[in-house]
Amino acid sequence: MLGAAALALATGIGALTAVPAAAGPAAADELTIAPLPHQEPSYRPVYGAGPKGAVLDRPAGGLYWKSFEDGREVPLADCATGAYDQSLQLGDTVGCERRTSPTAPGPLTLHDQATGRTETLAVPAGRTWTTTFSPTQVLAYEQDAEDRVTLHLIGRENEPRKDVTVSAPERIPVDSLWVRTSDEKGALLTYRSAAGPTTLALLDYARATLTPLTLPDGAPDPGHVDYSLGSQWVSLRKNGSATAILRSRADLTVTRSVNTPTPYGRTHPVGDWLVVQDRDATSNAVTALPVAGGAPRTLLARTSDRGLKTGTDGSAYLAGGTDSSHWAMHRIASGPDGAPVLSTVMTLPPNPANRLTLSLAQGRLIAGQEDPTRSLQGYSVPVSGTSPAKQTPDWSCDENADLRLCRPDADLPGWTVPTGDGRIVSLSTHGTGVAVNVRETRPGGTVRQVPLPGTEGLQPYLVKNASGRFVLFTVTENNTPRLLVADIDAGKVLDFKPSSAATLWGATLWDQASPYGVNGTDLRTGRVTQHQGFGVCRPSEIQVSGEWIYGLCPAAVETPGVWHLPSRTFVSLPFAPESGRVQLGDGYLVRRTNTGLEVYNLRSGTAVRERGIAQEFRRYGSDWTVDRFGGRLAYTDAGQTVHLVGVTGNASPLAAIDQDVAATADFRQEQTWRASWWPSKPVSSWKLTVRNKTSGITTVVRTGTEARGLIAPAWDGKSPTGTYLFSGEYEWTLTARPADGQGGELSTSGTVSVTRPPAGVRPPARP
Template sequence: MAVGVAGALALSLAVLTAPGPAQAAPAAAPDVDTPVATTQLNRVQPSGIAYFWAGTSGLEYSAGDGRSHWLDYPGVTPPEHAGPDDLATGADVVVSGRPDGGVTLEHRSTGVTASVTYSEGQSFYDAIGWNVLVSDKTSGGVHILRPTADGGTKDIPLTGIPAGARIDAYPTSGSVTHVGIVYTLDGTTSAGLVDLADGSVHTYMTNVAPVGPRMVFNDRWLVVGREAIRVDAAPGTEPAPVQYPAKSLAVVGDQLMAGDPDFVSGPDDDKLTAVSLTTGAQRTVLKDSDGTFGPTLDGGMLATAGTSPTDWHVYRVLPTADGDVSAPEVVFTVPPQRAIVDGLMLAGGELLMYGNATNTANAYAAFAVPLDKDGRPTGEQARRGPYLDWTSCLSGDAACPQLRPLGNGRYAVLYTDSDGKQSLEVVGHSTNVDAIDTVATGDLGGRLPSGSGRYVLYNGGSAGVQKVADFAGPGGMDGTITLDRPRTAAAVWGQRLWTPGSTKGSVVAYDLKAKRNVATVNTGAPCTPSEIQAVDTWLYWTCGATGPAGVYDRAAGRAISVPSGPAALADGYLVREDRTTHVLSLTDFHTGTAATRTLAVLPAQDQNTGGDTGRWTADRFGGNVAYLTDGGKVALVTAGVPTTPLAQMEAQTDAATATTGDPWRPIWQLSKPSTWTLNLFDGRGTIVRTLTGASTAAAVEPSWNGAWDNASRVPGTYTWELTAKPRDGQGPDLSVTGTTTVK
């Protein structure tokens, strides 16, 4: 029989695994670029930490995600188990279970458990170390239950509570040998401690605040309100006044720890202060500590502190042998909470992530992260521009938000007012983060197809509407409409507007400052281009969504065929997303021949479909590529394409009075990031002032008040010379010169 069963089983398996009809192999995933870095839009408020339990070996907490987490303190030797008879070892005891009519206690370091049971007439109140507090359902009296060595439960009633007293609270703090007690008798509120060893109540203070007196204590001190007393004080000892900033938070050793995690009204609230209960001396233990605080069962405390969501830590403070507090030790670093990215921009080596990173509805802004030449973040995110209402998007707009980075640290965005009309706004000023420069378009339902530096191209929703807005100067002034023309394919790069010429394939450059055509280029396109993009010496054209497309290299005078379909032009390459497969690809054409590689496969489900400022983006100002991952983070990929030499796109160098109140503030909009030196020469050719700096994105924006290096100030005409070095090290330095005046 055994053989027969085995044979049947073998036969059954053979039938189940027999090969069926040939199946087509799944398509192989394309090879993709490995991101050089990933980042995320961090919420501007640090994660809120809630402490559920904190003992000798670790803590249980929540980091704003609603879930409980356990953490062992780094480098801590777990305490040995000594049992319920040694109350001090209860500093590492947690409640591990709540069966009906009982409580299971566990010594966390060793895993040893003990249980207590209570009668039907009792209900659970709290657990402190090896002690369980229960209340009598009939009388309201509280008992201490503690496990015994033989597995039983020791029931200890509280003694010393005046007859007729109403119990207000049993506060806990930094002790496993005592619990606080607040009671009211004949209209007078008193405060004291319950000795958990024998249940005796010791009253230390009377006439305390009747509503919620703030009580903190350890095994040495009790502090209620602004009074303190030693736990071992003789009966009848009067409490001593204690002065401290903000709120009392915990007692550690002989130190009262004070601060205000809930409301920061001044510098004292924004730090954790230790106040000696023996001398009154105060010292700062932690700066920037407006987070969560909590006493720990071993007589220490935990404090959440830091300067930003990415510099946010939980610190542990312990008592020292002489009654002082230890230096704060980082227990762990709290990761920042991720906000949803609703738009992406790259310009001049900066990543701008647009979204609501606050806890307030309709508070959207762009947050900038500086990048190195390969696309790796080199600094913290910082808000770049004011908070904007989501009404900048039209209802059902698939290309929302409408964002256009300008290569000078700023970006353009469309705002739709209550009557549906759009304003074009430029935000992101380096000197005033909340400034908004605006100009009314007079139209609605428009788009921002192009822009750089001071100029932004607007295509209205109404037929034929096309305008160029000019936002001259360093910011802080509204823009003007400098050109209003019939809509065609068009692109702005620097001070030139590129539009189709009068013959097939020709493209004309119109100088927005000189107000005239300055160049005509024959791109070789077999049509009047339906779309034009311009970056550096590259002109991209298409003949419809499915027609031929190409790039004309103005520097080499050659036409290059590229794949058709919607794409974004950058310096020497194109980026496009296949909206069917969601493959994000890069076409490198800088050699004169197009070569395409896959950067990534984007999530099938759109977060938004905002094109080249939606879930992916390319840096037109000598940079790289970024895209949103399926986890909502931002991946950064090195383009790997040589950049063109550093060039001046447009400059604003008109002379000013050059005084402290009205400095000369020239602007050179360059084609990619740089470090720069500006020399000022007097009439004899002597350098009298040298200014240096790094570009804001790709814009050089110095400021000179007319003073020489030696602080002298002489009116007259000065020659300036700007030398800019490309940050990526590719190509020669750029040098330009001119004159200005000091009055």
């Protein structure tokens, strides 16, 4: 077992810094990233419309009436409170019939939403209300002993005729009467005639007549007809036909025939024009055709596929626009010249795209979404300060471009996993073996596939986790799962046999020790360099973040808790962890419960419940995640906004958790000397110097600003003045400042043997 000092030296981490324990939610920094708009436009139905306003619904529930004149929004009058009460609605007016039983007609109250005026009509003896009314009358019926009805128009307060019998060609069976649509002047009804077929008829309020309408040729019944009631015309079009038959409401013997661009979709007469929605096209374009003939007009190039809604004044309503961010509910009514014109009833902001997955590493957030194409969106999140998070992604990719890496799956969050150094990885088959797919998460980033020799006969499953160039992943062999470790830069599987509990942190593989505890093995040398005891437990699940290590042990065996590695401090947890419900961050732990998330701050040496998030969550990697590399917790709320939440206190000091540095630099043979360091958290600036061991002269050869997860300079052997340094032995030193300002600088050193080209010899050409 290594001592604490040796462990700190080996890992580059320092002592535990105590912070005051918080008693409740802390004022930790929090950033938000709003969802991108869904590419499919939102839809809000029109429940009814009159000359002065429309009845709409709110996203949170509940109907309201909106004035066309001044934009007033009035909650819809809701008088149907009894078990048998019935609601009616026509344009700007809402009606409610009070009933004491299903068969006992009651008084009818009509409420005008535009004026606020209310009137109540007592039910006439022997009459029963229907579901429709006009500005002056209410349609009722009288039922005889044979269950056939006679229609009556009952006058309202402003109508002197209090009971007018409707002239109809026959008595109508009560069980077949149906008011299909109505406006201020009349209604279209269907009923079963004595001859047998279902009849479509026009009710004219002013004439008190019910007149059957001849259906278009080939239509067996009204169910095969698109019919609509305009202010001047009734339109009838057989389903599947491109010809609409229009009948004048003033004289039903006057007809017009209008050829429509498509046999599908809705039609509706507006004035002396026929408005047609083209359901045969993906855009659902809306065109207006003059009834008397002439050139058509395109009213909207793209509309909702939910179809037209007609108003009581002959207007039409439908949603449309150019795209989901420029979408509105429109009213189509006759303009000054009689032609249809558009006005906006209500703007329709886009629905949010559905977040499917979340990952966060080194302050890089990757959100998988569906809108309806599945894609990944990448954001660079500020790691300190008060700057807000950028709301537009730095890069994106979708499943149509790359199914292997760019298709998020909420049920399999391990489908794609970030490495922490600006890449994501996934698995796929390659021939008879396994390959790791690697994508750089930046605009124009490269995509490559790394076949892994020695994996023939294995089937890829999921990536468990990744850290820099090393990837820990699951395969199956004869339906038996196995864990493997691969170096994706070298393109090989390493000679280790991890247990199902294993995890990666930089170049260290943490796994179960024998008989108890866990070991940290250096993947570069194969040597065990670290050990942490867990009493008499071999944890079945191991997590590492910065200076912290968590192991899942049965509560009956050992007290659940987290170790701070450099100080050997054990922080016990006030709950019994469950597999798959706890995630370790840098100095904090997040627990998913049945009611939300609990965030426990560990940095004071005591587990303090610092924050609770009351919301239902699915699983880690789908709607919540943590940044192991010194960062925040992230989660998606019900509105698809991502929240990034920090905890109080200091994160672990900046450390190099892996490095790959060439020991020689022969500039006679190569153009550059390359080196890579993987820092444990984001860096704000860094500097690489070389010191000649003979002369003692130090030269700054490369500098850089922000780096997240990887510092990889390429040195050409020259000084800043452009001349080659002398051949000899040099000590290189990399220094870096943490972006979060916590802890001192990182400083790591090594040696390199430099050979410069002979004087006057041209250096090798750049490959």
